[in-house]
Amino acid sequence: MALGTDYAQQDCTLARALEVVGERWSLLIVRDAFYGVRRFNDFLVHLDIPRAVLTARLAALTEAGVLRKEAYQQSPPRYDYVLTDAGLDLWPPLHALMRWGGRHASRGEPTRTFHHAACGSRLDMTGGCPACEVAQVAPADVEMRWVSDAGRPGRVDQVAAALATTSPLLRPVRGAAGADAFAGGDDPGNS
Amino acid sequence: MALGTDYAQQDCTLARALEVVGERWSLLIVRDAFYGVRRFNDFLVHLDIPRAVLTARLAALTEAGVLRKEAYQQSPPRYDYVLTDAGLDLWPPLHALMRWGGRHASRGEPTRTFHHAACGSRLDMTGGCPACEVAQVAPADVEMRWVSDAGRPGRVDQVAAALATTSPLLRPVRGAAGADAFAGGDDPGNS
DNA sequence: GGGGTAGGTCTGATCAACGAACTGACTCTC
DNA sequence: GAGAGTCAGTTCGTTGATCAGACCTACCCC
Numbered sequence: 236m237a238l239g240t241d242y243a244q245q246d247c248t249l250a251r252a253l254e255v256v257g258e259r260w261s262l263l264i265v266r267d268a269f270y271g272v273r274r275f276n277d278f279l280v281h282l283d284i285p286r287a288v289l290t291a292r293l294a295a296l297t298e299a300g301v302l303r304k305e306a307y308q309q310s311p312p313r314y315d316y317v318l319t320d321a322g323l324d325l326w327p328p329l330h331a332l333m334r335w336g337g338r339h340a341s342r343g344e345p346t347r348t349f350h351h352a353a354c355g356s357r358l359d360m361t362g363g364c365p366a367c368e369v370a371q372v373a374p375a376d377v378e379m380r381w382v383s384d385a386g387r388p389g390r391v392d393q394v395a396a397a398l399a400t401t402s403p404l405l406r407p408v409r410g411a412a413g414a415d416a417f418a419g420g421d422d423p424g425n426s
Numbered sequence: 427m428a429l430g431t432d433y434a435q436q437d438c439t440l441a442r443a444l445e446v447v448g449e450r451w452s453l454l455i456v457r458d459a460f461y462g463v464r465r466f467n468d469f470l471v472h473l474d475i476p477r478a479v480l481t482a483r484l485a486a487l488t489e490a491g492v493l494r495k496e497a498y499q500q501s502p503p504r505y506d507y508v509l510t511d512a513g514l515d516l517w518p519p520l521h522a523l524m525r526w527g528g529r530h531a532s533r534g535e536p537t538r539t540f541h542h543a544a545c546g547s548r549l550d551m552t553g554g555c556p557a558c559e560v561a562q563v564a565p566a567d568v569e570m571r572w573v574s575d576a577g578r579p580g581r582v583d584q585v586a587a588a589l590a591t592t593s594p595l596l597r598p599v600r601g602a603a604g605a606d607a608f609a610g611g612d613d614p615g616n617s
Numbered sequence: 618g619g620g621g622t623a624g625g626t627c628t629g630a631t632c633a634a635c636g637a638a639c640t641g642a643c644t645c646t647c
Numbered sequence: 648g649a650g651a652g653t654c655a656g657t658t659c660g661t662t663g664a665t666c667a668g669a670c671c672t673a674c675c676c677c
Contacts, residue, residue, distance in 0.1 A: 249457055249520070252527030257450070259665080266440055275624055285666050290625060300530065311673045313623065321530040327552050328526055329440070331519035336443030339491065339512040359561055361518050361552030368559070370550055450634075466655050476635050481656060502642045504654065619677090626671070633664080640657075647650090 255299040256325065260284055260292050262332070265301065265318070265325055269374055273315040301325065326374045330362040352378040446490040447516065451475055451483050453523070456492065456509070456516055460565055464506040492516065517565045521553040543569040 256262050263282055272278055278289055293316055296302045301322040304314040318325075330349065349358045353376060356366035362377075363370045447453050454473055463469055469480055484507055487493045492513040495505040509516075521540065540549045544567060547557035554561045 247457075247524075248527035248532055249524045250454065250527070251531035252523045253453060255527075255531050256523075257448075257453070259448070262444060262448070263441065266438075276622080279624090285668090286625070287627085287667095288665065291664095308623095308674095311623075324526055324530060328519050328522035331522050331552070332443045332447075333438070333440045335515055335519055336439035336441070336446075339515060340442035340446050341439055361522070361554060361562060363552060363554070363561060365561070370554060370556065370561075371552060467653080470655090476637095477656070478636095478658085479634065482633095499643095502654075620675105621677105622675080623673090624671100625673105627669085629667100631664105631666075633662105635660105635662075637660095638658085641655095643653080645650105645652075647648105 252328075255296070255301060258292070258295075260288060261296065262325075262329065264289075264292055264296065265322060266329060266333075268302065268316065268318050268322065269326065269329065270379075273317060274313075275316075278316075296322075323374055326377075327362050327371060330358065348380050350378045350380055352376050443519075446487070446492060449483070449486075451479060452487065453516075453520065455480075455483055455487065456513060457520060457524075459493065459507065459509050459513065460517065460520065461570075464508055465504075466507070469507075487513075514565060517568075518553050518562060521549065539571050541569045541571055543567050 256265060260282065263284075264278060267278055267281055272281060275289065275293070278284065278293070279286060282289070284292075293302065297304055297316070299321075300319055302316045303319050305317055307313055307315050333349075349362075350356060351358060351364035351367060351369065351372050354364065354366050355378075356364050358372060358377065359365050361370075362372060364372050447456060451473065454475075455469060458469055458472055463472060466480065466484070469475065469484070470477060473480070475483075484493065488495055488507070490512075491510055493507045494510050496508055498504055498506050524540075540553075541547060542549060542555035542558060542560065542563050545555065545557050546569075547555050549563060549568065550556050552561075553563060555563050
């Protein structure tokens with residue numbers, strides 16, 4: 236087997252996790268789901284991902300119990316893809332990876348930081364709130380702050396995850412449209 | 427491009443991180459590096475990875491600043507691959523992914539847990555120590571406990587990371603040899 | 618009927634992963 | 648000194664996933 240989910244030799248939980256979310260695009264799909272993206276076409280536009288690959292990934296993530304399909308119309312059958320409890324539990328590794336990327340793999344375009352909605356403190360490396368001494372802030376209590384290009388006050392969004400009924404983050408903010416709406420990330424060098 | 431590191435459209439820190447450690451085998455190599463594996467042949471045996479792929483991954487991780495090469499003999503030139511500071515910073519996402527895999531993607535073979543060496547408390551989901559209220563236990567202070575098959579007391583190792591001068595974890599413990607030495611992971615369902 | 622929306626499937630080209638064989642520079646053992 | 652072993656690769660043919668883009672199906676609205 237050339238690629239994919241075959242980590243059979245790697246008999247450990249990291250390999251098990253990578254079988255589920257280790258493939259190309261999978262974690263980016265999960266990230267978008269945290270930001271409120273729910274529909275096939277919205278994932279398609281934001282990720283600029285081949286349709287066939289998106290179809291396969293959504294099916295695999297649903298099969299693995301990370302996402303679940305919720306019908307929003309009957310004919311033709313159309314589904315929202317929303318995070319399950321297992322999917323919501325992916326927030327700690329996801330946030331940790333984003334922090335690492337911001338610190339060590341950034342190209343110097345800091346545009347987004349995550350904060351505890353209750354107190355406004357920036358989340359630490361592990362997704363906890365240092366001010367409130369909360370070890371793990373739930374995705375629904377996380378606020379995403381956009382750092383404006385020109386130093387003006389940025390936009391603030393809730394990382395609403397499966398709680399959202401719409402996709403507020405789909406609206407482009409600074410860029411033209413589409414994928415630009417998700418541009419940026421944690422500011423590098425600030426830990 | 428069919429595969430690989432091309433997340434150019436995904437202008438965020440998660441995509442940046444995935445460019446570095448998102449490829450097949452990369453995180454497993456980093457995990458082994460945390461457990462003290464340093465040499466080409468040791469990675470080869472433990473991961474059961476194609477030689478050409480290992481060559482490419484080690485070069486890519488070195489290029490990305492996650493690993494660095496340290497010559498341990500001059501002729502023929504031979505190198506240890508050890509974690510840099512950036513590589514050591516991968517511990518939080520790595521541990522979070524292992525915890526997630528243990529909780530949601532396990533096949534029911536719990537064999538390994540991680541504890542704070544100072545107090546013995548099991549690390550939480552984010553790699554912190556709940557007893558000592560340490561938000562992030564450094565890899566060098568992490569103790570890895572093996573859960574014995576037969577209920578007998580398990581082995582205890584230090585997750586020595588780049589601090590180790592040898593690879594104590596290379597010795598097989600319960601299984602026959604090779605990859606089995608790394609079998610297991612966090613116990614599922616225990617958070 | 619024509620156009621738009623949504624969620625796919627299909628196809629051929631490309632390219633990475635895989636396994637196995639091979640290479641080169643040494644060291645060890647007999 | 649010959650042969651075997653070690654270590655870290657490189658090369659090569661096969662397999663199969665990814666990609667871009669065209670096409671399809673089912674419905675809605677005008």
